[in-house]
Amino acid sequence: MPILGLSRLAKPLTSEEGYRILERDHYRCQYCGLDGMASFENSLIMTVDFVHPRAKKGKKTPENLVAACRPCNVIKGYRKFKGLEEAKAYVLKRRAELQKDWEAKTAALRGKTASASV
Numbered sequence: 001m002p003i004l005g006l007s008r009l010a011k012p013l014t015s016e017e018g019y020r021i022l023e024r025d026h027y028r029c030q031y032c033g034l035d036g037m038a039s040f041e042n043s044l045i046m047t048v049d050f051v052h053p054r055a056k057k058g059k060k061t062p063e064n065l066v067a068a069c070r071p072c073n074v075i076k077g078y079r080k081f082k083g084l085e086e087a088k089a090y091v092l093k094r095r096a097e098l099q100k101d102w103e104a105k106t107a108a109l110r111g112k113t114a115s116a117s118v
Contacts, residue, residue: 011060018048025067030084031076031091034069045070053078053085
C-alpha cells in the first residue's frame with residue numbers, strides 16, 4: 001500500500017543486471033546506434049533505459065530494458081511509449097531537431113565572433 005501518495009516503483013538495476021543488458025545489446029545504444037565499445041569516451045556514457053519508465057510503473061524485465069547512451073536516455077526521459085520502436089522514432093526525431101537548433105546557434109555565434117575580430 002502506498003504511503004503518503006507514493007507508489008511502488010520497480011527497484012533500480014543492480015550493476016550485474018545492468019551489465020547483462022549492456023552485453024545483450026552489445027554496448028550499442030538501441031535508440032541512435034552509438035557503439036559503446038568504439039571508444040573509452042563512448043563507454044562512459046552508456047546506460048540502461050526502462051522503455052516503459054519506472055516512474056510510470058514500468059517493470060524491471062529484460063523486455064523493458066535497453067542499452068542507451070546518456071543523451072538518448074535524457075531525451076526520452078519519462079515519456080511513455082507503446083514500445084521500443086515508437087520511443088526510438090521519438091528520440092531520433094528530437095535529436096535531429098536539437099542538432100538543427102544547435103547548428104543554427106553555433107553558426108550565428110561563429111558569425112558574431114568573426115565580425116567582432118575584423
